[in-house]
Amino acid sequence: MSYVTPADFTRTMIDAGEAKVFMATRDTLIRAYMAGAILALAAAFAVTVTVQTGQPLVGAILFPVGFCLLYLMGFDLLTGVFTLVPLALLDRRPGVTLGGVLRNWTLVFFGNFAGALTVAVMMAIIFTFGFTEAPNEVGKRLGSIGEGRTLGYAAHGAAGMLTLFIRGVLCNWMVSTGVVAAMMSTSVPGKVIAMWMPIMVFFYMGFEHSIVNMFLFPSGLMLGGHFTFVDYMLWNELPTVVGNLVGGLTFVGLTLYATHARTAPKRQAPAPALHAGIAAE
Numbered sequence: 232m233s234y235v236t237p238a239d240f241t242r243t244m245i246d247a248g249e250a251k252v253f254m255a256t257r258d259t260l261i262r263a264y265m266a267g268a269i270l271a272l273a274a275a276f277a278v279t280v281t282v283q284t285g286q287p288l289v290g291a292i293l294f295p296v297g298f299c300l301l302y303l304m305g306f307d308l309l310t311g312v313f314t315l316v317p318l319a320l321l322d323r324r325p326g327v328t329l330g331g332v333l334r335n336w337t338l339v340f341f342g343n344f345a346g347a348l349t350v351a352v353m354m355a356i357i358f359t360f361g362f363t364e365a366p367n368e369v370g371k372r373l374g375s376i377g378e379g380r381t382l383g384y385a386a387h388g389a390a391g392m393l394t395l396f397i398r399g400v401l402c403n404w405m406v407s408t409g410v411v412a413a414m415m416s417t418s419v420p421g422k423v424i425a426m427w428m429p430i431m432v433f434f435y436m437g438f439e440h441s442i443v444n445m446f447l448f449p450s451g452l453m454l455g456g457h458f459t460f461v462d463y464m465l466w467n468e469l470p471t472v473v474g475n476l477v478g479g480l481t482f483v484g485l486t487l488y489a490t491h492a493r494t495a496p497k498r499q500a501p502a503p504a505l506h507a508g509i510a511a512e
Contacts, residue, residue: 233418240414241491244484249319251312252331256338259307263342264349266306271350271446273297275369277434278376278447282369291435295427298406302413302426308442309339309472314407314479318488340472347445354446355453370454377451380439381462392470395439399474400482402438405429407479411487439471 235243251259273294281290301308316335319327356362358370366374384391412425433440448456448463489495 233416233421235415235417237487237491240411241487243414244315244411244487245318245322245324245492248312248315248317249322249324249327251307251316251335252319252324252327254335259335259338260342262306263309263339264346265304266301266308267343267346267348267442267445268350269301269304269306269346270297270308270343270442271347271354273300274443274446275350275354275450278372279369282372288435291431294434295409295430298409298430299423299426302410303419303422307339307342308406309336309343310403310406310440310442310475310479311410312336312339313403313476314410314484317480318484318492321485321488322492343442344445347442348449351446351450351453355450358454366454373447374451374454374456377448377456377463378458380444381448381458381466385462385466391466395467395470396474396477398437398439399441399471400478401436402433402440402471403475403477403479404482405433405438406440406475407483411483439467439474441468441471441475444468444471 254262273296276297277290277294280293281287284290312335316332320329320332354373355366355370358366358373384395387394406429408429409426412429413422415425416422444463444467448467452458452460452463
């Protein structure tokens with residue numbers, strides 16, 4: 232059967248986290264760059280579909296194609312390593328240190344950002360004919376997204392920051408579920424179907440994904456969005472990164488690790504004599 236049991240895919244999660252800690256710097260950066268670029272292309276595709284059809288659900292249904300492609304090609308997103316890499320540290324794998332975990336996260340962050348930024352520049356050129364005319368309808372939508380999801384949060388102050396953080400938590404709860412779901416099957420169709428569902432949920436619900444935002448907001452700045460780079464970092468990217476870390480590690484990584492890799496002692500069945508005594512009463 233192609234189905235992998237939770238106990239088995241949890242071990243795969245830990246093994247994957249360990250492998251990422253010891254991956255060469257060059258390989259980590261290349262894989263992260265490609266992951267950021269492919270996800271950015273998927274985001275541009277989803278926004279284009281949404282604008283042209285007027286149906287956000289259609290964009291959400293189609294967006295997971297990018298996530299599935301990058302996963303099957305072995306590329307790394309920050310949201311995924313937030314969940315997988317710490318498990319190798321918790322499992323006390325030889326040579327895995329906190330420094331190694333932080334190194335992986337840092338490299339993947341900058342690799343993802345570089346890949347997403349590359350696509351943001353390319354799409355901005357397409358939407359403006361090389362910056363020679365005003366953005367087309369898709370370009371205008373990208374500008375408004377960046378403005379609404381920075382200044383929109385800032386207008387609510389602390390409540391806006393809390394909302395942003397919670398959206399980041401919920402996002403990586405779903406995205407990391409997609410990462411893990413791909414390990415539940417040994418077949419490509421099984422992996423794709425399992426990944427598709429939670430990724431579609433996060434995108435349609437408007438949760439905050441740090442790597443998708445690495446494309447949306449820089450492209451928004453290039454396409455006339457009325458917000459600044461500081462607005463983007465303070466009122467979206469950095470709180471989203473923290474929310475993504477908490478959501479993926481807490482609700483996916485640690486729960487699976489605790490219940491399938493480091494399970495609590497099983498309860499003992501009542502002694503036969505106790506059963507007999509209860510029956511006699």
